[in-house]
Amino acid sequence: MPPFGPLRVRGSQQRLRRALLRRRRTTAAGLAMTAAALAATGASGAVGASADTPSPPTFVSPPSSSGREPAGRSSELVSTAVRIADAETVRLLRRGDRVDVIAAAAIAPGPAGVMDGEPEARVVATGVRVAEIPKTRELSSDGGALVVLSVPRATAAVLAAASATSRLAVAVC
Structure with missing residues (x-):
């Protein structure tokens, strides 16, 4: 078989550029249509969010010794x-x-090392807003993680007391 010289295809870069440009335009058009559809339906982008106005937060009132607050x-x-x-x-x-x-x-655990009874759980605050999630450098498996919540002053005291005596969990509303 005789030796052949290298095969040179002309215009391949032009076709590649045009294909990429068409793909970008198609993607941009799709994103624009998605944004327009979301704006028309009033979706906020949050998972499980509805177009309705969110209900105001409700709070569990703390036990007070005097029964009066400032x-x-x-x-x-x-x-x-x-x-x-x-x-x-x-x-x-x-x-x-x-x-x-x-x-x-x-x-x-009881005397035999067996857990006695069921763990008791109580709702400390309902519908509170997450204000901030601090960045942590390292998370320990037993230490949990911090969350900054925006709550009424009285509920902040209840949260502080509950965190001192119990393990806290959150449920997304």
Whole structure:
């Protein structure tokens, strides 16, 4: 068989550029149509979000010894940091999400090393807004992760007390 010289195809770069340009235009058109459809339906982009106005948060009132609180201070929103027991759950949260905070009391093992009874859980706050999720350098398996919540001042005290005695969990509303 006689030796052949190299095969040279002319215009291949031009065709490749045109194909890529067409792909970009198609992708841009698809994204524009998706954005227009979302804007028309009023979707906010959050998972499980509805076009309805979100319900206002409800809070579990803390037990008070005097039964009275300073006027105007109970409804003031403050930011409070709470440690959620499951760090992987915190990774699913985003700023602005509404969550229920649940406190689960730890059960000590009985004399035989067997857990006695069922763990008791109570809802500490309902429908509170996630204000911030601090970046952590390293997550320990038992240390959980921090979340900053925007809650009324009275509920912040209840959250602090619950976090001192219980492990906290969140449920996304």
